[in-house]
């Protein structure tokens with residue numbers, strides 16, 4: 001039997017995209033932040049393991065990078081993208097498992113990667129409005145907060 005969503009469909013685009021990790025434990029929090037925190041409902045999602053890490057020039061992410069670059073170019077053309085939001089998250093398994101970084105090195109590397117990814121997005125798309133955030137976990141309170149990360153040169 002078919003399932004019909006109770007959510008209303010709005011055809012209007014918001015001309016913004018977010019690039020973030022596909023980790024399902026934080027997906028709803030990212031959605032909440034983009035929709036309510038940044039007031040970008042219906043933003044386009046570019047979700048893949050590690051998110052912005054794929055645009056930071058790691059040799060391990062060469063294939064992913066090609067895909068994300070193609071996707072961004074498509075979104076600029078077809079969806080008239082004007083703004084891009086990058087999100088890295090605390091304890092991202094991609095950094096530990098794929099890039100083999102020890103826990104203590106994760107956040108500093110993720111912050112460097114956000115800066116590199118922002119440069120890459122600006123270079124690929126010509127979009128100047130690129131913002132970045134670090135999603136921080138409070139395991140005791142079971143909450144996630146989003147710290148802005150400066151990515152302007």
Ligand SMILES: [Zn+2]
Nearest residue numbers: 021023092093
């Ligand atoms: Zn992750």
